[in-house]
Amino acid sequence: MNQxxxxxxxxxxxxxxxxxxxxSKQNPDEYVLLDVRNGPPHLKKEKINGAVEIPQVELENHLSEIPKEKIIVLYCWDVWCNTAAKAALILLENGYKVxxxxxxxxxxxxxxxxxxxLTSPNLPTEQCEC
Known part of the structure; x- marks a missing residue:
C-alpha cells in the first residue's frame, strides 16, 4: 500500500x-455511536451524549443489538488506546459498516x-484497561 x-x-x-x-447532524439516523471502553464503572465517569455502551470484551455477545444497516462509530479512551480498533475488527468480520x-x-x-x-466524580481513579 502506498501513502x-x-x-x-x-x-x-x-x-x-x-x-x-x-x-450526525446532517444524517442522524445513519449512525450509531458505540462506547466500547473496557474498565470498571468508576473509571467511566462520562460518555459521549447519545452513545450506546457495550464494552469491547462483551461485544460479540451483543451483536444482535447492533443494527447492520447503520454505520457504527466506535470510540474508546484516547489516541493511545486500541480498544476501538479491536472492536472494529469484530464488527467488520461480522458484516458491519464501521x-x-x-x-x-x-x-x-x-x-x-x-x-x-455516568458516576460520581469523587470516586477513586485508576489506569484504564485498553
Missing part, C-alpha cells in the same frame, strides 16, 4: 470529533462537545 492509499483508507475508516458532529472516532472520548472532551455524567 496515498494509506491516507485514503484512514479517512474512510475514521471520523474526527468535528466530522462526526457534522455528519468508523472509529479519532482520539476517543479524550479528543471529544478537548473539543468541549457534550458528554453525559
Amino acid at each position: 496515498i492509499e494509506f491516507f485514503k483508507n484512514r479517512i474512510e475508516s475514521t471520523f474526527s470529533p468535528m466530522d462526526y458532529m457534522q455528519a 468508523k472509529e472516532l479519532s482520539g476517543g472520548i479524550a479528543a471529544w472532551k478537548t473539543m468541549n462537545f457534550p458528554t453525559t455524567l
Whole structure:
C-alpha cells in the first residue's frame, strides 16, 4: 500500500470529533455511536451524549443489538488506546459498516462537545484497561 492509499483508507475508516458532529447532524439516523471502553464503572465517569455502551470484551455477545444497516462509530479512551480498533475488527468480520472516532472520548472532551455524567466524580481513579 502506498501513502496515498494509506491516507485514503484512514479517512474512510475514521471520523474526527468535528466530522462526526457534522455528519450526525446532517444524517442522524445513519449512525450509531458505540462506547466500547473496557474498565470498571468508576473509571467511566462520562460518555459521549447519545452513545450506546457495550464494552469491547462483551461485544460479540451483543451483536444482535447492533443494527447492520447503520454505520457504527466506535470510540474508546484516547489516541493511545486500541480498544476501538479491536472492536472494529469484530464488527467488520461480522458484516458491519464501521468508523472509529479519532482520539476517543479524550479528543471529544478537548473539543468541549457534550458528554453525559455516568458516576460520581469523587470516586477513586485508576489506569484504564485498553
